[in-house]
Amino acid sequence: MTADALHTHRDHARWLVEAKRAYYLLVVKRNQPTLHNTLRSLPWKEVTARRYDREAGHGRRETRSVRTLTVTSLGLDFPHVAQAAKMHRHRTDLQTGKITRQTVHAITDLAARAASPQAIGQLARAQWGIEAVHHVRDITFGEDASKIRTGHGPANMATLRSFAISTCAQPATTASPPAYARPPIRPSPVRWT
Template identity: 60%
Template sequence: MSVLLVACSAVTAGARSFTAIGQWARNAPQDTLARLGTRTASAFQVRVAPSTATIRRIINRVCPGGLADLLGCDPVGADTLAVDGKSARGSRRDGAPAAHLLAAMTDAGQTVTQLRVPDKTNEISCFAGLLTPFDLAGVTVTADALHAQRGHARFLVEDKRAHYALTVKKNQAGLYERLHSLPWKQVSTKFYDRTEGHGRKETRVVQALTVDDLDFPHAAQVARVVRHRTCLKTGKRSRETVYVITDLTSRQASPQRLAKIIRSQWTIENRLHFVRDTTFAEDASKVHTGHGPENMATLRSFAINQLRIAGHTNIAAGLREMSYEPFTRPLALIGLP
């Protein structure tokens, strides 16, 4: 356990690799090592930091599902839960594919859990396994077009007593055309949702229709979302139309609330995957053996969670603040006495 506490503290101080975690541990003073519970040596009760080799071995071997659940947040009370996958590109080796990680994050930007998608399969087969351990009653689960599956809808509504809002794109041609053919011209109410970030400005126009004969389990509404994007650097404009199926009725979700729910799916890209890439250089990480890729990703998500709980909206700035007192502030942040 002490090795995992060392890893949590070091990553929260900005460590990006096993070597960096080991270096942090070697330089930690005795009082820090005592708080972390590292082993003692000699009659003088000198605390000994775990070596880089020990840190690597344990993080590579620890159960990734258990670690993700242990370090994740509780989704009870969340309004939405976004599910999305990401590949750790630097973990690709000798023809073996990169580790692909499926994660779930609340609308408050807290990662709940994640799991590694087995090679030679895809995210669809892991969706239920990711969410099964959690109480999702009343939570609206969002997911991208890959997960617009009838089985997922039944699982969420019937097994988890949750709601769903699933994106449909042209990769499901039949369903997409069915939604495209709905009488959208008769819908006069529109909600405009505008955001700006990552070098682009985006306006989403949301309309909603009640449906009662759609061949999709528990479907109550369909939203049409027209996205207008403008690149702030080049001025180039683009337009995309997607549809979202949900079991939420018009009384439960107005077009305005649907816009908020739909935006939460984009949030996981922005507040988790983008942050892990840009702040922790995850795609450049060469960790590839054992459970290392997914467990290092879990440690990064844990650091992001703790910084957000402490009120840091800029994770890079939060890590810098931790680094000014690297052997005390991270421990206080994660709640060690």
Template identity: 45%
Template sequence: MEADGAGEALKVIMEFFTLHDHRGLHPPMASSLICVLTVTTPGIDTPPPSVTDGERGGLLAAVSLVPDPRNPRGVRYPLAALLAVAVCAVLAGATSFTAIADWLYDLDKPDQQRLGFDRGVPAGTTVWRLLTRLDDVLVSRVLAGWLRARTPSLAVPRPCRYRTVIAVDGKTLRGARLADGRQVPLLSALDTSTGIVLAQVTVDTKSNEIPSFTPLLDAVENLLGGLAGVLFVADALHTQTGHAEQITRRGAHLLLQAKGNQPTLHAQLKAVPWAQIPVGDRTRDRGHGRKETRTVKAVTLHTPGGIAFPHARQAVRITRTRTVEGKTSRETAYLVTSLPAADAQPADLQKWARSEWLIENQIHHVRDVTFREDLHQARTGTGPAVMATLRNTAIGWHRINGETNIARANRRADRRSNDLITAVTSNYPNTQ
């Protein structure tokens, strides 16, 4: 019965949050006079015409779709209220389950009531017990859908050449432990244009990230309503033929680096006569005591997948020359992409290749430094993954509000808890 209930709840969530996002489709021809993006958010009742209407955009309405694992008899505090306060508390800088309960306890009674606590507030152990029993993948999906519904940039037309780029990367929660003492590894997918983590799955500690890629891809596809035209970037671990087949079968594209885990592919790319290929793009950066030059060369593969990797349409070489304190170093990366040259120029490829680092710099680093994730010793149930999702949500919320310093945004939210609660319970998209 519980499995059937969870499946039905998931169906409702997908009906509620699926965004028919056509940004990833191939752009119109240059001669076209039309470049239109239609983004709709179907509701449970009457579908609103667009995200700009903001119907059902409040946090309490969103998290009410998460199934409650408790026996209905004797439930004193609604799950939606407990999950909403967890989101708000982490938005205000809470770094643990105890800190979430403390933040709720310190609120004025009217603010507690606005979050759904009409009969007092729960003890910290109640908050901890419930949050560690939730389906972490489902919580991630619901909160990502809520953030997308609140994102101003998704409510307006995109430029014709716009392409959704999703960075995939893993992170181990060093302070958290499973029952057998092993650390908790997670695999996440970041929309690099919005700063929203679209999906997160727990990696089997007996394996590695590779088998978890398909469940992650499924979660992203379910959230977006399709992957047509979406570009996935990831580190060399995910340069796998199986991944390439999975991505292209769904109408998406890839940009992946070849290293030692694909020795034949790496050797083939290295053997391309790069000296005969002109530089397609060059950028120069200066700052923090260093000078850096990046050059990109790309060549079309006449037979798609003709090298040791399926669906490869272009071979790419990116060379980075860096000078720090008079010492110069040089690095060369070889990549493949399933995008043809008409849809991926060298300047695009360079920008997209660099976006792979965004999930490390804008998400994982912030979770470690600002939220002290690796010091949090969560060890029960899905607690570690749920807390990671709450941190992802906080970072995404602040990003879509135009914040670049997440620590400062947390402090401001904590000082203005009344304004924070008003904002997250509003039915309308955020404004920057």
């Protein structure tokens, strides 16, 4: 289970591991100041478990690095934590030349043998994909500003928004099936003998 900093709480981590028997990757920001400062002060320059990815697309060039560090013996005050991760993103807008950098820290209960820096990076990117959907829901549909608060109204509106997003994300259908589609199965006529 991946989650943004809003869900990075000790009770959530305990519940996930002990009640649901799940694994977690949780982003740590300043809403957990002690944990955030502890993660920032870890010896990241000495870490040998690293992964670098470079790609270009969507009008930008991006380099991502992920460093992971086993922290079980460091006494971090967080339930079941096994590894910490430092993820750094360096983006260059190819049109304007603007450069942005972002560093994010995360924790997981996955041990190093179960989650390499590459796996941690993939999990984090999957979470960022979810955040993009939330961005669409809020910016396009104004979900956070909605005044509907009673009865089944909020759930009904969320369902309609989800339907609209999923409909827009699918390619338009055509009247006839594509050339590579299998022909429909027609029953053979019954012959009586």
